[in-house]
Amino acid sequence: MTWLVTGGAGYIGAHVVRALLDAGEQVVVVDDLSSGLRRKVPDQVVLVEADVRDRDALARALATHRVEGVVHLAAKKAVAESVAQPMQYYRENVDGVLSLVEAMTDAGVSRIVFSSSAAVYGSPDTDFVREETPTIPMSPYGGTKLVGEWAIRDATTAYGLTAIALRYFNVAGAGAADLGDTGANNLIPMVLRAYSNGQRPQVFGADYSTADGSCIRDYIHVADLADAHVIAAQRLASETTPWSVYNIGRGVGSSVFEVMDSVGAAIGEPLNPEVVQRRAGDPARIVASAEAARAGLGWSATRDLDDMVTSAWSAWQQYPPS
Ligand SMILES: NC(=O)c1ccc[n+]([C@@H]2O[C@H](COP(=O)([O-])OP(=O)(O)OC[C@H]3O[C@@H](n4cnc5c(N)ncnc54)[C@H](O)[C@@H]3O)[C@@H](O)[C@H]2O)c1
Numbered sequence: 454m455t456w457l458v459t460g461g462a463g464y465i466g467a468h469v470v471r472a473l474l475d476a477g478e479q480v481v482v483v484d485d486l487s488s489g490l491r492r493k494v495p496d497q498v499v500l501v502e503a504d505v506r507d508r509d510a511l512a513r514a515l516a517t518h519r520v521e522g523v524v525h526l527a528a529k530k531a532v533a534e535s536v537a538q539p540m541q542y543y544r545e546n547v548d549g550v551l552s553l554v555e556a557m558t559d560a561g562v563s564r565i566v567f568s569s570s571a572a573v574y575g576s577p578d579t580d581f582v583r584e585e586t587p588t589i590p591m592s593p594y595g596g597t598k599l600v601g602e603w604a605i606r607d608a609t610t611a612y613g614l615t616a617i618a619l620r621y622f623n624v625a626g627a628g629a630a631d632l633g634d635t636g637a638n639n640l641i642p643m644v645l646r647a648y649s650n651g652q653r654p655q656v657f658g659a660d661y662s663t664a665d666g667s668c669i670r671d672y673i674h675v676a677d678l679a680d681a682h683v684i685a686a687q688r689l690a691s692e693t694t695p696w697s698v699y700n701i702g703r704g705v706g707s708s709v710f711e712v713m714d715s716v717g718a719a720i721g722e723p724l725n726p727e728v729v730q731r732r733a734g735d736p737a738r739i740v741a742s743a744e745a746a747r748a749g750l751g752w753s754a755t756r757d758l759d760d761m762v763t764s765a766w767s768a769w770q771q772y773p774p775s
Contacts, residue, residue: 454478454479454521454522454690455478455480455481455518455519455520455522456473456478456480456481456520456521456522456524457481457514457515457518457520457522457523457524457562458470458473458480458481458483458523459483459484459505459523459524459525459526459527459549459553460483460484460489460505460525460527460528461480461484461493461494461498461500462482462484462489462490462493462494462500463484463488463489463493463526464624464632464633464634464636464675465526465568465621465624465678465679466482466484466489466526466527467489467632468628468632468679469524469526469678469679469682469683470482470494470495470498471628471629471632471679472679472680472682472683473682473683473686476683476687478683478686479518480498481498481501481514481520482494482498482499482500482501483501483510483511483514483527484502484527485503485504485527486502488636492631493631493632499518504549505525505527505549505552505553506548506549506552507552508552508555508556511552511553511556512556512559512560515557515560515562516560520560521562521564522562522564522565522566522686522689523553523562523565523566524565524566524568524682524686525549525550525553525565525566525567525568526568527549528546528568528597529541529542529545529546529594530594530638531594531637531638532572532592532594532595532638532732532733532735533638533733535592535593535594535597536592536593536733539593539596542594543596543597543600545597546594546598546600547597547600547601547604549601550567550604550605551604553565554604554605554608554612554614558612563612563613563614564615564616564689564690565605565614565615565617565689566617566618566619566682566685566686567602567605567617567619568619569598569599569601569618569619569620569621569698570598570620571620571622571671571700571702572590572591572592572594573588573590573595573599573620574586574587574588574589574590574595574620574739575588575589575590575591575595575736576589576591576736576737576739577589577736580738580740581704581741582700582739582740582742583700583742583744583745584620584699584700584742584745591735591736592733598620602618605618605696606618606696609696610695610696613695614695615689615692615696616689616697617685617689617692617697617698617699618697618698618699619678619682619685619699620698620699620700620701621673621678621701621702622671622672622673622700622701622702622739622741623639623670623671623672623673624639624672624674624675625639625640625641625673625674625675625758625761625762625765626641626674626675626756626760626761626764626765627676627764627767628674628675628676628679628764629768630768630771630772631768631771632768633765633769633772634765635774640670640709640712641716641762642765642769642774643655644712644713644724645716645765645766645769648716648720648724649769649773653724653725653727654713654716654724654726655726655727655728655729656710656713656726656728656729657730657731657732657735658732658735659710661731661737662737663708663737663738664708665708665711667708667710668709668735668736668737669706669707669708669738669739669740670707670709670738670739670740671702671703671704671705671706671739671741672703672705672707672712672758672761673701673702673703673754674754674755674756674757674760674761674764676756677701677754677756681699681701681746681752684750684751684752685699685750688750697749699746699750700742700745700746701743701746701752702740702743702754703754703757704740704743704744705757706738706740707758709726710726711758712758712762713726715758715759715762716762716766718759719759719763719766720766
């Protein structure tokens, strides 16, 4: 079956593309290369260089390649930037969903896996976030993901789509050396960048109500996440529930200081982090309940934080970001 993967030249999308190919699926990528890299798209995969808001380009890609399902990852994802530029984030992320769903319904394509985020929950007052936990985003970025979910959910009712939204927690690591995360905003690449530049890595706030004062997150290996997409995509063929949502996390919380310790162990040198101001829109703790994905998709993570850190460090050394 042929899948159109939007954002397939990005960090997570490139892993999803390879995992789908490994599972015997055909793939076409739509990506505007605003943050993605052409080199991450395998030679046998067609890259359509277009904005997901360009409905005509999507319609052509869906028809030309006889696409039967979509994995929609293309989006802007920097929380702090979304606080500063909310309109741009709603325009990019929500319009992207709307034009994609319209192009799909026009083309008779009914299956979609949607990249959502733990950011839809905001700052939930619970140790383990379940899919039923109220969604009260703290940032415009989280808001765009929640509105995207609503639009797709409503399209399942109106137009007969079948959809699975995956709410990723904090994605890290590399499934292959050439696919490492070079993003400016995720913790592990930020720490590696600081180390490589001879600077102290920064901790954004150490006065949160957590054991060591730094924020706690649920880190998930990008290769585990890519496997979850393949399972979700293949599940859509036989899925009788038109709309489902799953947390994709490990159910294990790690603090920023714990991540820095793991990075220090991987590089063989303790880090000397510098505590600076909190960032806008950062909740103190957010850790998934991973039970629904285990029960509903038969998926659970197999890799731990040290696997993420060592694979990220190895990728960073072999493919240093320019
Ligand atoms: N990285 C994380 O920890 C995390 C957590 C939760 C959710 N997500 C979601 O996962 C998805 C992928 O994130 P990522 O970390 O791989 O980011 P990324 O920036 O590496 O990838 C995004 C890709 O989408 C492309 N893109 C962006 N806007 C586009 C547009 N309008 N049209 C076409 N292509 C466009 C970019 O060029 C890039 O290749 C996003 O939807 C993000 O919100 C990421």
